[in-house]
Amino acid sequence: MFIDDKIAERLGGRAFGQSTEIYKFEKIKQAKRKALEKNPLRPIIDLGVGEPDQPAHASIVNVLAEEAGKAENRFYADNGIAEFQQAAGRFMKQVFRVNIDSPEKQIIHGIGTKPILAMLPFCFMNSGDILLNPSPGYPVPATYTRYLGAQVYNMPLLKENNFYPDFSSVSEDILRQAKLLYLIYPNNPTGQTATRDFFQQVLDLSDKYNFFVINDAAYSTLTYDGYEPLSILSLPGAMERAVEIHSLSKSYNMTGWRLGFAVGNEKAIKAYGAVKDNTDSGQFRAIQKAGAYALDHPELIEVNRERYSRRLNLLVKTFKELGFEAIKPKASFYLYLPAPIGAGKQVFQAAAEVSTFLIEEASVSTVPWDEAGRFLRVSATFEANGFEDELRVMAEVKERLQALDLRFRV
Numbered sequence: 001m002f003i004d005d006k007i008a009e010r011l012g013g014r015a016f017g018q019s020t021e022i023y024k025f026e027k028i029k030q031a032k033r034k035a036l037e038k039n040p041l042r043p044i045i046d047l048g049v050g051e052p053d054q055p056a057h058a059s060i061v062n063v064l065a066e067e068a069g070k071a072e073n074r075f076y077a078d079n080g081i082a083e084f085q086q087a088a089g090r091f092m093k094q095v096f097r098v099n100i101d102s103p104e105k106q107i108i109h110g111i112g113t114k115p116i117l118a119m120l121p122f123c124f125m126n127s128g129d130i131l132l133n134p135s136p137g138y139p140v141p142a143t144y145t146r147y148l149g150a151q152v153y154n155m156p157l158l159k160e161n162n163f164y165p166d167f168s169s170v171s172e173d174i175l176r177q178a179k180l181l182y183l184i185y186p187n188n189p190t191g192q193t194a195t196r197d198f199f200q201q202v203l204d205l206s207d208k209y210n211f212f213v214i215n216d217a218a219y220s221t222l223t224y225d226g227y228e229p230l231s232i233l234s235l236p237g238a239m240e241r242a243v244e245i246h247s248l249s250k251s252y253n254m255t256g257w258r259l260g261f262a263v264g265n266e267k268a269i270k271a272y273g274a275v276k277d278n279t280d281s282g283q284f285r286a287i288q289k290a291g292a293y294a295l296d297h298p299e300l301i302e303v304n305r306e307r308y309s310r311r312l313n314l315l316v317k318t319f320k321e322l323g324f325e326a327i328k329p330k331a332s333f334y335l336y337l338p339a340p341i342g343a344g345k346q347v348f349q350a351a352a353e354v355s356t357f358l359i360e361e362a363s364v365s366t367v368p369w370d371e372a373g374r375f376l377r378v379s380a381t382f383e384a385n386g387f388e389d390e391l392r393v394m395a396e397v398k399e400r401l402q403a404l405d406l407r408f409r410v
Contacts, residue, residue: 010147024352024368031359039363045397047315047378048355048367050188050334052253054307057300060252063293067286077282079273080109087292088246088261095221095298096231098263105266106239108273109291111283113218113247113260116272117141119279120214120243120262123271124180125150132174132181134165136189136371138216141182153178156372159338163192167205178211183232186219189369189377190336191329193223199232206241212268213238218247218260219332221301224309227330233264243268250333251301252294259283259291308333311380311390318394319378322401323408333380338373340406351375362400 007016032044055061067073082104089103100106110116117140125131127149133142135154142152153174155165165183167175181202185194194215206213215232223229232238243264249255262272282288294300312328315335319326324337339351343361348354351368355376358364366376384390 010149024355027352027356028359028365028367031356032365035359035363038360042363044359044363044365045382045393045400046365047382047397048365049381050367050379051255051381052250052304053381053383054253054304056253056257056294059297060254060290060294060300064286064290067289068284070286073285073289075285077109077285077288079277080107080282081285081288084109084261084288084292084295087295088263091246091295091298092231092233092263095229096234098231098233100263102266106269107261107263108269108276109259109261109283109288110245110276111280112249112258113216113245114140115276115280116245116260116262117214117216118144119272119275121145121148121150121180122275123268124212129179130174130177132165132170132178132211134182134184134187136369137182137184138188141180141214145180150179154371157187157190157192158372163187163190163336164198167201175205175209175211178209181206181211181213182216183213184216184218185232186217186222186329186331188219188332189334189367189375191332191334193227193330194230194232196230196235199230199235199238202232203235203238203241207237212265213242215242215244217244218250220246221251221298222305222308222333223331224305224312224328225330229331239265241265243272248291248294251304253304254291254294257287257291259287308380310387311382311384314390314394315378315380318398322398323406325408335378335380336369337376337378338408339368339376340408342407344405344407348374358401358404361404364397364400 004014007013085103085107088107089100092098092100121144125145125148129150131145131152133152133154135156145152157163220229231244232242233244243262245262247260316326316328326337339354342348350370351374355366355368366378369375384393
């Protein structure tokens with residue numbers, strides 16, 4: 001066809017669209033369809049969904065409704081409005097004890113954190129440069145790094161290393177060539193949290209090997225059991241070496257509103273702003289003003305923290321009773337479970353097989369991760385209406401999975 005030799009090589013060139021590999025979330029969708037065909041009267045219990053199950057607080061919605069009709073909010077926002085930047089600065093101070101000297105220079109919003117993470121490689125990466133990248137993790141920075149002809153060095157997040165990257169296993173040559181380190185803490189999918197010692201280690205390595213640090217902190221305010229929200233920018237010297245990405249999606253149930261922000265090193269933020277200015281025209285001003293209201297009211301997050309903490313307790317209890325090794329995370333809304341090795345006489349070669357089996361045989365949906373061991377991710381964002389309904393859902397999960405004769409050891 002005429003178009004075949006026009007597709008960019010970064011997308012596969014002439015081979016674009018010919019891959020038979022099925023993306024894991026498409027496999028999950030296919031398995032859900034089979035489960036419904038097999039048991040049309042048995043509802044699927046979705047423990048895989050990675051977004052809040054509740055809407056944004058009414059007070060945030062009210063600000064949006066009020067601001068949406070104002071004539072002055074109809075204009076392009078470009079790289080943001082001062083009200084949002086200032087509120088984000090106050091948020092960093094109140095929640096993370098990070099002083100932002102110049103919000104207008106050190107903070108720029110994004111239409112969600114995904115576009116921010118897509119644009120940041122354009123600010124730093126040239127052909128041949130190296131990104132140090134956690135695996136498993138959110139794929140967008142690595143995808144765009146490859147688009148730019150740069151290299152991705154994956155660092156496995158292994159259980160035996162408490163789901164931190166093992167920098168000692170990375171060669172001196174790679175560390176010296178690396179230009180960027182991408183982190184996600186609190187971590188998706190493992191639920192692991194950073195410590196000040198870990199962030200200090202990262203900054204020390206950044207100083208020694210001269211790479212810049214991006215921390216994706218989308219889950220940073222969803223913390224439990226005494227763990228306090230922690231920003232890498234709260235450590236001495238971090239403002240020189242790091243940018244942090246924050247999201248209103250997870251904390252404030254504003255997923256579809258598409259609003260987040262990058263904060264940190266002034267020149268890095270300026271570079272992001274230059275790319276952004278040539279990419280989008282900014283989020284709707286009324287949404288930014290509603291976001292500013294949300295950031296000035298971090299107490300609104302508390303109800304989510306209480307709900308997710310309670311549900312994570314229930315998930316841990318339920319999956320332990322089923323034979324899983326389940327440990328409650330200190331942040332995020334994910335439980336990361338070593339996958340069973342079999343069910344009855346059936347043997348599983350990968351977590352992806354387990355996930356498909358659980359959907360098709362029990363109508364229970366999870367997300368598989370096979371990048372660094374075989375794990376299943378389950379989420380506390382499952383649909384339930386209050387504590388009694390949460391107990392009902394967990395009882396149903398237990399009943400369905402108990403019937404499968406799952407095995408965890410040879």
